Amino acid sequence: MEQERYLRFTLLDKDGDWLGRVGDYDYLTVTERWLAQGTGEISVSASHPKLPQMIAAGARYTVDLVEPLEVGETTVQVSRGSLRNPVGAFVPGGAVRFQLQDDWRVLQNILMRVRPGEPLEAISLTDPAQSNEATPPPAAGTDTGRTGYWMYGGSGSVAAEDAVTAILDIHLLQRWFAEFGFYRFALPPSEGRGPDVRDLIEQFRFCTIAEAVAPLLEYADLGLMFNQFAVAGDTPAQEYVVIWEPITWPITLTPDSGTVVGGEWSLSSPTATDAVVGGPGELASRAFTGLVDTGLRDEYSDLIEVFRNATGAPLEWPTTLAEQYRVAKYFMLLGPADGVTPEQQAAFARFMATAADDVLAEGAPTSGVSIELQESVGFRFSGIPVAAGTLQPRTGGFATGDYITAAPSRQTNLPGLTFTARITETTLTQSDNGLTITPQVGKRIGDPDQLMAETVRAIADSNRRQAAAQ
Numbered sequence: 001m002e003q004e005r006y007l008r009f010t011l012l013d014k015d016g017d018w019l020g021r022v023g024d025y026d027y028l029t030v031t032e033r034w035l036a037q038g039t040g041e042i043s044v045s046a047s048h049p050k051l052p053q054m055i056a057a058g059a060r061y062t063v064d065l066v067e068p069l070e071v072g073e074t075t076v077q078v079s080r081g082s083l084r085n086p087v088g089a090f091v092p093g094g095a096v097r098f099q100l101q102d103d104w105r106v107l108q109n110i111l112m113r114v115r116p117g118e119p120l121e122a123i124s125l126t127d128p129a130q131s132n133e134a135t136p137p138p139a140a141g142t143d144t145g146r147t148g149y150w151m152y153g154g155s156g157s158v159a160a161e162d163a164v165t166a167i168l169d170i171h172l173l174q175r176w177f178a179e180f181g182f183y184r185f186a187l188p189p190s191e192g193r194g195p196d197v198r199d200l201i202e203q204f205r206f207c208t209i210a211e212a213v214a215p216l217l218e219y220a221d222l223g224l225m226f227n228q229f230a231v232a233g234d235t236p237a238q239e240y241v242v243i244w245e246p247i248t249w250p251i252t253l254t255p256d257s258g259t260v261v262g263g264e265w266s267l268s269s270p271t272a273t274d275a276v277v278g279g280p281g282e283l284a285s286r287a288f289t290g291l292v293d294t295g296l297r298d299e300y301s302d303l304i305e306v307f308r309n310a311t312g313a314p315l316e317w318p319t320t321l322a323e324q325y326r327v328a329k330y331f332m333l334l335g336p337a338d339g340v341t342p343e344q345q346a347a348f349a350r351f352m353a354t355a356a357d358d359v360l361a362e363g364a365p366t367s368g369v370s371i372e373l374q375e376s377v378g379f380r381f382s383g384i385p386v387a388a389g390t391l392q393p394r395t396g397g398f399a400t401g402d403y404i405t406a407a408p409s410r411q412t413n414l415p416g417l418t419f420t421a422r423i424t425e426t427t428l429t430q431s432d433n434g435l436t437i438t439p440q441v442g443k444r445i446g447d448p449d450q451l452m453a454e455t456v457r458a459i460a461d462s463n464r465r466q467a468a469a470q
Contacts, residue, residue, distance in 0.1 A: 004068075004434060004435065005065060005066060005067045005068075005435055006065075006066055006430055006434075006435055007028050007030070007063055007064070007065060007066070007078075007428060007430040007435060008021065008023075008063070008064045008065075008066045008075070009021065009022045009023070009025060009028055009042060009061060009062075009063055010022070010061060010062045010063075010064070010230065011050055011053060011054060011059065011060075011061055012059070012060040012061060012062065012228070012230050012237065013053070013056070013058070013059065013060065014056070014057065014058025014059060014060065015237070016060055016184070016228055016230055016237035016239060017230055017237050018230040018231055018232050018237065019050070019053050020050065020232075022042070022044065022048075022050050022054070024044075024045075024048070025042050025043060025044050025430075026043040026044060026045065026095055027041075027042070027043050027429070027430065027431040027432075028040070028041075028042045028043075028063070028429070028430045028431075029041055029042075029427060029428065029429040029430070030063050030078055030079040030100060030102075030427070030428050031425050031426065031427040031428075032078055032079065032102075032383075032400040032425060032426045032427075032428075033104075033400065033424065033425045034223065034400055034401045034422060034423070034424045034425065035214045035217055035218060035223065035224065035401075036104065036214075036425075037101060037102060037104040037105050037108060038079055038081070038100075038101075038102035038104060038425075039099065039100060039101060039102070040063070040079055040099070040100035040102075041097055041098065041099055041100060042061075042083075042097070042098050042100060043095045043096070043097045043098075044095065044096055044098075045093075045095060045096075046088055046089065046092075046093070046094045046095060046096055048096070051096060054083055054086070054096075054098060055086055055096075058082070059082070059083045060080070060081065060082055060083065060228070061079075061080065061081065061082070061083055061100060062077055062079070062080040062228050062230070063077070063078050063079040063080070063100075063428075064076065064077050064078065065077075065078050065381070065383060065428065074385075074395075076382065076383035076384070076385050076386075077227055077228070077383070077386065078383055078426075078428055079100060079102050080102060080103055080226055080227065080228040081100060081101050081102035081103045081104075081105065081226075082100075082101050082103075082105070083098045083099075083100065084098065084099045084100070084101050085098070085099045086098050102226070103226035103228070103239075104210070104226070106172070106176050106209075106226075107172070107208065107209040107210035107213065107214075108208050108209075108210045109208070110171065110172065110175045110176060110208065110209050111206045111207065111208060111209075112150050112167070112171050112204045112205075112206065112207055112208070112209055112212055113130060113150065113171070113206065114130040114131055114132065114148055114149060114150050114205060114206075115128070115129075115130055115131070115132070115150070116150075116170055116171055116174045116175070117174050118130065125140040125141045126140050128143075128146055130148070131143065131146040131147060131148045132146055132147045132148075132149075132151060133146060134146045134147075144319075147203075148205060149203030149204060149205045150203065150204045150205065151203060152166070152198075152201045156198070157196035157198055158196060158197060158198050158201070159190070159192045159193060159194050159195070159196065159197070159220075160193065160194025160195060160197045160216045160217065160219060160220030160222060161190045161191060161192060161193040161194050161220065161222060161243055162190045162192055163197050163200075163201050163216055164190075164213045164216050164217060164222075164224070164243065165187065165189070165190040165243070166190075167201075167209065167212055167213055168187055168209070168213070168241060169187055171209050172187075172209060172241075173185065173187070184237060184238050184239065185238075185239045185240075185241075186238060186239070186240050186241075186389050187240075187241050188240070188241070188242070188243075188389055188390075190243075191243075193220065193222060193243075193245065194216075194219070194220025194221075194222055195219070195220060197216050197219060197220070199350065200215065200216060200219070201216065217243075221245070221246065222243055222244070222245060223243065223244045223245070223246055223384070223399075223401045224241065224242070224243050224244075225241075225242050225244070225384060225386075226239060226240065226241060226242070227239070227240045227242055227386045227389065228240075229388065238388070238389070240386070240388075240389035242384065242386050242389065242391060244384055244391055244401075246399065246401040246402045246403060246422070247394070247402050247403070248402065248403040248404075248405075248420070249379070249398055249402055249403060249404040249405065251378065251379075251405070252405045252406065252407055252418065253373065253379065253404055253405065253406045253407075254406065254407050254408070255408070257376065258374075258376055259373055259374060259375075259376045259379050260371055260372075260373060260406055261372050261373065261374050262371070262372040263369065263370050263371035263372050263406075263441070264369075264370055265369045265370075265408070265417060265419060266369075267365070267366075268365055268366050269300070269365055270296055270300060270302070270304060270363055270364055270365045271304060271306070271362070271363040272293075272304050272305075272306040272359050272360055272362065272363025272364070273292070273293050273296045273297045273300070273302060273303055273304045273305075273360075273363070274290065274291070274292050274293070274297075274303065274304065274305040274306070275290060275291040275292075275305075275306055275308060275355075275356040275357075275358075275359035275360050276288065276290050276305060276306070276307045276308070277289045277290070277291075277307075277308050277309075277310050277352055277355045277356045277359070278307065278308070278309050278310065278311070279310050279311065279313045279328060279348075279351075279352055280311050280312075280313055280315050280328045281327065281328030281329060285327045285328050285329055286328060286329060287313070287328040287329045287331065287332075287352070288329070289352045289353070289356060290356065291353070291356035291357065291359070291360060293360050293364075296364070296365070300365075304363065306359045306363060308355050308356070308358065308359050310351060310352055310355035312351075313348050313351040313352055313355075314344070314347050314348055314351060315328060315331055315348060316340075316344045316347075317340075318338065318339025318340060319339075320339050321334075321338055321339055321340075325338070331345065331348060332345055332348065332349065369406070369419040369421050369441060370440075370441065371406050371419075371421070371440070371441040372438065372439075372440055373404070373406075373423075373438070373439040373440070373441065374437075374438060374439075375437050379398065380396070380397040380398070381397050381398060381399070381426060381428075381437045381439070382394055382395045382396065382397025382398065382399060383397070383399050383400075384399050398423060398439065399423075399426075400423050400424070400425060400426040400439070401422060401423060402422070402423050403420055403421065403422055403423070404420070404421065404423060404439075404441060405418060405419070405420045406418070406419055406421070406441065407419070421441045422441065423439045423440070423441055424440060424441065425439070425440045426438070426439045426440070427440070
């Protein structure tokens with residue numbers, strides 16, 4: 001008889017060191033999510049011997065999916081992070097429930113400073129504080145020429161994985177690890193995967209690390225996960241960041257096969273074919289730009305114009321230019337002789353184009369699919385196997401972040417209703433009824449050509465939030 005898989009819960013202290021297994025829990029459920037914080041819950045008896053350590057401030061955990069074999073076992077880590085917000089009953093025989101938050105939470109909780117490792121407050125009239133120094137430095141007490149965003153640096157193209165690794169190396173290492181000093185942390189070197197994202201990483205200002213890296217990873221179709229390894233004894237715990245590539249499941253799943261157990265599809269018509277963007281300036285001097293999706297116009301024989309304000313576009317007027325010549329609509333027509341550099345014009349043009357792309361991406365026709373799946377003989381969860389920070393070969397199963405193709409049942413299927421979409425989350429629950437694993441496909445899928453626009457929009461949204469800190 002085949003032994004059943006189960007979830008193993010390991011308790012760690014706040015430094016990530018091993019405290020032992022918690023095997024007699026009442027129930028345990030964890031949900032992995034694609035480029036988002038995973039969550040979960042564990043319930044134990046109020047008389048559980050490990051309860052004092054579980055309640056201790058900063059207590060951590062790992063959850064592994066264990067598959068017993070004839071000789072030994074295989075394990076895949078499906079969650080690791082912090083025990084949070086315990087709730088218990090006063091009555092005898094009660095239980096204590098803990099919320100589980102995986103380590104993606106750290107990327108959501110740490111801000112990207114303009115100058116990591118430097119104080120927030122200026123310590124002198126010449127200290128740039130949280131800004132980048134100008135060349136030559138401005139006069140004491142002034143900020144002329146300085147920029148107030150974290151800059152990636154360098155020039156030329158940069159692969160998405162290189163950018164993400166650099167951001168984590170600078171911001172995550174300096175704040176979560178180096179500043180506290182209690183984690184043994186490893187960030188494997190980048191393999192240079194993904195397309196050029198130079199135009200997407202120009203500037204960040206006190207956004208979260210997650211807001212910076214998630215759009216880059218999404219655009220490159222790369223996953224990111226943390227793995228915590230802790231063993232009994234004196235061996236130090238180790239924390240790894242793992243970047244990996246999802247795959248496309250090679251078969252079409254249907255209700256007839258028993259794999260698709262619920263869900264629905266939807267199709268939406270466009271709400272924008274033309275974008276009109278209003279930039280800086282007032283009345284006659286205001287700058288405008290437009291963008292037209294001619295293919296969408298022709299396909300639907302429709303004209304739908306949408307206006308978007310983009311008054312925060314960066315206009316860096318040279319101090320040598322007289323006030324009457326600072327007309328926003330003429331900014332792109334000026335040149336070095338006027339004190340305006342091509343780089344400044346490119347930044348302005350990108351901001352305006354991003355706003356226009358934003359309009360068309362939001363208004364584009366989409367297909368939507370939300371599908372609840374279940375495991376079957378040919379469709380089995382494997383997760384992302386990792387050993388000592390190194391990705392291991394897949395065993396033929398799926399992982400959260402992979403793509404599946406699904407179609408309605410034969411009775412309801414129509415041409416064009418076969419959808420390829422991402423597994424956005426997977427919930428694993430261990431209870432008295434055994435282990436259940438439920439993948440969920442729920443991301444709306446539009447024209448793949450709009451992915452770049454969606455990525456730019458996500459970063460633009462982040463930058464607009466950052467503007468509030470100015």
